[in-house]
Amino acid sequence: MEFGITLLFIMGNVCLNMGVVFGVFLLLRPLLVRIVTPQQRVCLWYVFWYSALIFTVWGCVSYFRVLPVTVWDLLDISAARSYALFRGPLFLPPDYDGPGTYALTLPGGVRVPIALTDTVCLAVAAVYLAGVVCLTVWMVRRALALRRLGQQGTRTEVGLWSDFGKPKEEPDAPDTCPVWLAPNLPTSFALWNAIYLQEELPPERRRLVLLHELDHLCLRHGIIKGYMSFALIAGWWNPLIWLGYRYTCLDMELSCDARTMERLSPQERREYAQTLVELGSGQRLWDVPLAFGESDGERRVKALLAWKPLTIPRKLLGLCAAALVMCLFLGTP
Numbered sequence: 001m002e003f004g005i006t007l008l009f010i011m012g013n014v015c016l017n018m019g020v021v022f023g024v025f026l027l028l029r030p031l032l033v034r035i036v037t038p039q040q041r042v043c044l045w046y047v048f049w050y051s052a053l054i055f056t057v058w059g060c061v062s063y064f065r066v067l068p069v070t071v072w073d074l075l076d077i078s079a080a081r082s083y084a085l086f087r088g089p090l091f092l093p094p095d096y097d098g099p100g101t102y103a104l105t106l107p108g109g110v111r112v113p114i115a116l117t118d119t120v121c122l123a124v125a126a127v128y129l130a131g132v133v134c135l136t137v138w139m140v141r142r143a144l145a146l147r148r149l150g151q152q153g154t155r156t157e158v159g160l161w162s163d164f165g166k167p168k169e170e171p172d173a174p175d176t177c178p179v180w181l182a183p184n185l186p187t188s189f190a191l192w193n194a195i196y197l198q199e200e201l202p203p204e205r206r207r208l209v210l211l212h213e214l215d216h217l218c219l220r221h222g223i224i225k226g227y228m229s230f231a232l233i234a235g236w237w238n239p240l241i242w243l244g245y246r247y248t249c250l251d252m253e254l255s256c257d258a259r260t261m262e263r264l265s266p267q268e269r270r271e272y273a274q275t276l277v278e279l280g281s282g283q284r285l286w287d288v289p290l291a292f293g294e295s296d297g298e299r300r301v302k303a304l305l306a307w308k309p310l311t312i313p314r315k316l317l318g319l320c321a322a323a324l325v326m327c328l329f330l331g332t333p
Helices: 002-035 038-053 055-061 071-075 118-150 203-218 221-234 239-261 266-279 297-305 312-327
Strands: 100-106 110-116 154-159 176-182 189-191 194-198
Touching: 002 038, 002 071, 002 118, 002 221, 002 239, 002 312, 038 221, 038 239, 038 312, 118 176, 118 189, 118 194, 118 221, 176 203, 189 203, 189 221, 194 203, 203 221, 203 239, 203 266, 221 239, 239 266, 239 297, 266 297
Parallel strands: 176 194
Antiparallel strands: 100 110, 154 176, 189 194
């Protein structure tokens, strides 16, 4: 039992570390959206999501320090020394040795004593596991229900690159993809390796929506989405993880919008923006965020209106800013 409660403490520390990283990134977001490109922001999110639950990453980065002061120094939270798999900053006790008084560490290094018993720890574990089970069941049922809804339509194999040509950076991308045209969909979306389009879309707009959803598949958004869902389930109690999930999905949409705009003519770009205006009030699908008509349409339309082809200096500036953000977290105290 003590080992199980210790694992619960480890998971709690991991999720609190995730919350700190996401919180700082979101605080910097108003500045970063002006400097870092959407795809570069998505790459940063990738690093943050993957490093959060891969415990050994903290043990590696703790030996590298680029800036004299990091976020962890400002929080004044000590790093773990006793865990074999986790060396991140400790907010919760490092382990559980039975009933007694333990210390919670708050930002600023303030230590708050708290009395723990087996009964209290087991009750917390039961609530945590109940949340994990409920969220898992809800996500799985929603994904299956959406797939069944989409597969009520007609299935076709679409030649993906017949109109646009296969991108040079995607030489191994598949030539065809299953596409379902279904009535009464809440929005068009990509789920796993298939695309589901609203049957009501006019042919000319259906083509633009298809290109957007295709970009989700080419950028492997479905893979990171699956990992994000796992991490969200593990840290369901932390609101900062939910915010990180939301803004990662938004940046995925913005990166696909920018990628799509690069391959359209000026007239098609206007049509694309108009399509997004008309479909942007679509229902948010938390379990399927790879959707054209998802909400946040206003932000995406503003981004489209401000869109310009990327130049090499702009890309380099974004890379430097993204690297600086990474350095803020390199080197645990």
